Amino acid sequence: MSSNTILRGILFGALTGAAWGLVFLAPELTRDFSPWQLAAGRYLAYGLFAAVLIAPRLRALLPHLGLAEWRALVWLSLLGNVVYYVFLASAVQMGGMAMTSLVIGFLPVAVTIIGSRGKGAVPIAKLAPSLALGLAGIACVAWQSLGGAQASAAGSQQVIGFFCALGALVSWTTYAVGNSRWLARLHAISAHDWSLLTGLVTGLLSLFIAVPAFTILLEPRSGAQWTSFIGVCAGVAIFASIFGNACWNKASRLLPLTMIGQMILFETLFALLYGFLWERRLPTLLETAAMVLVTASVMLCVSAHRVVDEGGGH
Incomplete structure (x- = not known):
């Protein structure tokens, strides 16, 4: 693995974090709508845009898609998109952005630990300093944010929000590991096309929640509320789903799974940054320290992989 490959992978990881950080802000911008409605709206838009973009190449891709690939697309779409975002949006609305970004911040630890068990991966002992800084x-962030989160939400809602965040954590960890392994075995399908195919399947799956979400669960809303909702769904679909997922798949092909786990830290950093802008304040001393530690964690992880590379590890 060359230094240029690592740097390119980190760049795509940072771009992914910038795009995915927006998903934490969307539930705050659409509090008039339920997490189910937000997930349905976002992924209907994602599926529509993905269908338009993949249409010219779909005929050429179909011969390379067997039953196993379609089954993988279904479960990856469920875990990494629909289920994950329902959990995340619920966590943000009930527990707040700070608490949710904190719990999701454990993604790099979970993915890296799982990735360290793979053949040829960097041993967990060499990743220990990086993981320690990330933790x-x-x-x-926990010390800074939990008190404020508890003060801004009812106790029962806070607990439910926390477990929703845990559900999002488990769901997306499973997706990240499975998606990375599928990308490694795909040769005739590009990372971008795999992302668009995932979007197409996600859009179809979202129809199953869109029908009850916009009929049984629908309450009267004003025209301005619907305009805002549609704008947020379309924006998140384009920037977070299409652009963000394409960058993530590119990074997943350039970097090993243990290092991909560290790249998710960028999502936490950008989610916090967007939260500060939304609240119109500067980060506190503890929040600044957290950003420095997280950045140092990524750099140590890069260093660990370079050492292994120089020693002929992989």
């Missing part, structure tokens, strides 16, 4: 950064 220290998350601890800083």
